[in-house]
Each structure stands twice: as structure tokens, then as C-alpha cells.
Amino acid sequence: MRVLGIDPGLTRCGIGVIDGTAGKPPVLAAADVIRTPAGAARLLALETEIDRWLAEYQPDAVAVERVFSQHNVRTVMGTAQAGAVAIVCAARRGLPVALHTPSEVKAAVTGSGRADKAQVTAMVMRLLRLDDPPRPADTADALALAICHLWRGAMHHRLAEAALRQGGRR
Secondary structure: OEEEEEEOOOOEEEEEEEEOOOOOOOEEEEEEEEEOOOOOOHHHHHHHHHHHHHHHHOOOEEEEEOOOOOOOHHHHHHHHHHHHHHHHHHHHOOOOEEEEOHHHHHHHHHOOOOOOHHHHHHHHHHHHOOOOOOOOHHHHHHHHHHHHHHHHHHHHHHHHHHHHHHHHOO
């Protein structure tokens, strides 16, 4: 399964692609950060880049960080807009989209929902067998989202299939 992870942001949007299957360590396909210019065309620039990544890497699913309430409403609004652009791009291609909270991602990758950015980055490096940390931190967060979805998404998919099989036996 190939997963595109997106850590939404207007000025810096982390983006990363990993490949993985059950029982094997995930493999990095690509990672970067999308930087957008200030102004009204910012969301359009973000849409163009995300769409380019979707076309180039052909993921099976997209994982986006779920926006959570922060003290700075302006930051929340920008993050939500960037996340919505990513969701629309994926939906346009018929790709499944999953939203994961930061604590879900941290728990999946490090074992603790309260892990800090350094711990998440260290585990992303370890899991993807990277010599150097992904930079900037938004890139590591996008890869962590993809890893979280790869592991949790596969589990949810198997549970849904099991429920369907169970329902069919009645």
C-alpha cells in the first residue's frame, strides 16, 4: 500500500509518501515541504503541488492531520484550509482520505500520544531507516501521518472485512 501523508499548513505543508505491507517495515518513496507565496493565490499553489504529488506518486490512500483547537484562531483557520485543499485533491481522484489527530499519530509512531516533535522525528528515522532527519519538521510529521495510516488503516480495513464476513454467515 502506498500512502501520501500531509501535514497541512499554508506557509509550509509537509508532504511524504511511504510504501508498506503488513509485517514489513515501511519504505520512504518521497518527502518534501510545499512552500507557498503570501497572497490570494496561496491555496491555488498548494492545490497545484498536492495534485502534482498525487499524479506522480499514485498513492492508494491519503492521510491528513486532523485540525484541533488551538489558541490562535488564525493559525487554525489556515491549517484547516490547507487540510481541506488536500482532501479535495484526493477526493477528486477517488482516493480514500483519513484524518488522524496529532495524538493518534504520536501514539502510533512512538507509543505515546504525548511524544514531542524530536521523539516523533527520531522514530520516523528509525522506522524508515533514514540516516538523517527529514527537514523541516513538517516533513517528518507528514511521514509520521503516512506511517500511522499505514498501520491503523490496514487494521481498520481488516476489521471491516472481518465484520462483513461475520455478517454474511448468519
